[in-house]
Amino acid sequence: MAEYKRPISESEFKKNFKLKKPLMNDTEAFYESSRCLFCYDAPCIEACPTGIDIPLFIKQIQTKNAEGAAKTIYDSNWLGNACGTICPTGVLCEGACVYNHQDVQPLQIGRLQNYATTSVIDADKKLYEAGTANGLKIAVIGAGPAGIACACEARVLGYEVDIFEAKENPTGLTVHGIAPYKITNEEVLKEFSFLQNQLGFTVHYNTAITTTAQIKDLEANYDAIFIGVGLGKTSKLGIEGENINGVIGAVEFIEELRMKHHLVQVPPKVIVLGGGNTAMDAASEAARMGANHVTLAYRRSKEEKGAYEFEYDLAKSAGVKGIFNCSPVEIIGKNNVEGVKFIKTQKFEGKLHPVQGTEFIVACDLVIKATGQAKQGDLYQLIDGLEIDNKTRITINSESFQTSNPKYFAGGDAINGGAEVVNAAYDGKMAAQGIHQWLTK
Template structure:
């Protein structure tokens, strides 16, 4: 029996994907902000990759200065609203809260952050603006968290900025790759519109940069180029039968779900391959779309999964079952998926080996492969002198974001290999300042 009925309307979809961190009202925000101890050496600040002054903005909320709180947040993190919802606060700021040492519920920092920023977004109040024009321009490739954050910071520094985005909407994975129960499309796009209005960068949608000729044109026109291209499609395992109907990548599945909601059809019996946070999202989403049986299969043990423990707990809470120490051998079916053949595994030291004679079949009618994302090495190899590391990540200076081609700077998943939204935004501000230092010489 499915935990959720299959949604057939937008209202039913919204009910199935109710927000994990719903927006606080004024009373809730006042109460929660009053619990903060305002630690002098606040560990929550240290745990935040973007270094938001968390006690400061909480104090501002508690004193009724919600606008000041939003300013404090956005001065450190241009995706302040989104990060309040999509960040793994359980292991970052809230995980570092001193209340955890007393076995008391930590301050709901993420929800307070969203409270203040949502209020200023809805009001449209002008908190920031571009700096005095310096006559120089920068091209930003990619309108995700890294690209948009870099664009905002560069505008503050006085640069003309053109953002080139391959897709039809901004914010990257925040709108295309995050589970709908973490943030809605409307919330994401409202923040993007707010930033656009504040800083005035130009965004060119449906404008992919794919060729050497297009890159050369940017190199000739702009003083510097920022790469915020993220990662590519789901890694292909090369399993026999992985081309069958209803066998798809998790990144592609989540993107379709985010854009088309209840119009997406999900199998009745779903197998998700992988043990990372994306696997947990895909499994939870399948259950919320009405799948009767969802199995998350991972080749190692439970304790070795890459996913955060709270993400696995969330998946289990909606009926997802874990199948551990198994490795997929083949996708079965005649045209459509009918099952996955697995072999059991054992771990010796750090190595996984198959157990002979242990093959079995898990019946299903949909397979979602959450097996990581490919690097965009083909595109990056079009840039002269750009060095990649052994894992296909962009090599860049940690202090400036400058790559081995001095005209190019980078941050986000293409550089760090895949991290959180907050990491991309923090790196992008550093890279924008690196561009400023480079062009100010």
């Protein structure tokens, strides 16, 4: 039974995708900030991958200094506004809040962070300016969170920065991939413009770096190059029927939804394949687009799924039904998809095995594959001496973020294989510092 009616206008889309963490007003922020215990050795700082001084910015909010709070946040994390609403705070900063030990609701750190940063973005407060030009140039490949963070930090250090971006919009998966009930396109792009206006890096849109000639050109014209290209398209499943009409990758499905909103039509019966956070998002989003039956199918057990529990709960609350221990063997349909044939699985001696004779078919009109994203190996091959690991992740020095080719630095999903925006923001910032150390040593 559908929980959501199909949205046919932007206002209906917004209603179905109502923000999970709405912006706090001044009163809410004041009262919430007054709950902070300002712990010595605050565990929330440790739990934040960018190490924001959380008690300090909360104190600043409490003393009505939202601008100071925003500066504290941005000094550690260039994507401070986006992270406030999209970080999985329950397993990061808020998960570490001491209130959890007392059965008291942890402090809403993410929303407070979003409150402070939104106030400076809306007022277009100038918090930063580019450092004195040092005459050196950095090329950044990819305008995702990692690339943006690297560009901002490098500008403060006095470098000229050119970002080369394959798409027509900046911010990577933040605008193309993250669920619309976590953040809106407007919010993401507003933070980006806020940063670009004060720091003045250049972005060359619709400029994918894909050839050796382009790479040689970058090497000849820039003193250092940062790779922040994230991951690629959804990986192939390698089963029969995968190319039938009505089979789509989760990343591609979500990107279309983020760009076209209510103009995307989701049919009544949807099967999402996968057990990670992307699968939960795709299933939740299909349900919010008015699909009557959304089935999430994962080949392992419920306990083994990679997704955070809260993401699964969110999908269930949108009407998604999970089926576990079943693996897709064939996608069925003549011209359009009609269903998926599964086989039951069980674990034996630590390995997953199909159980012969247990095939069954679930009917559907759309299959969304959320079974992982391919890596950007084709690009990496173009770069001399660039070492990648056996999972096609770029190998870096964990302190400097320098790769095995000293002119190149890297960060974000390209080095970790897929994590969170906050990790990419940290990597980009640290890589700019690494570049600075290398070029000025």
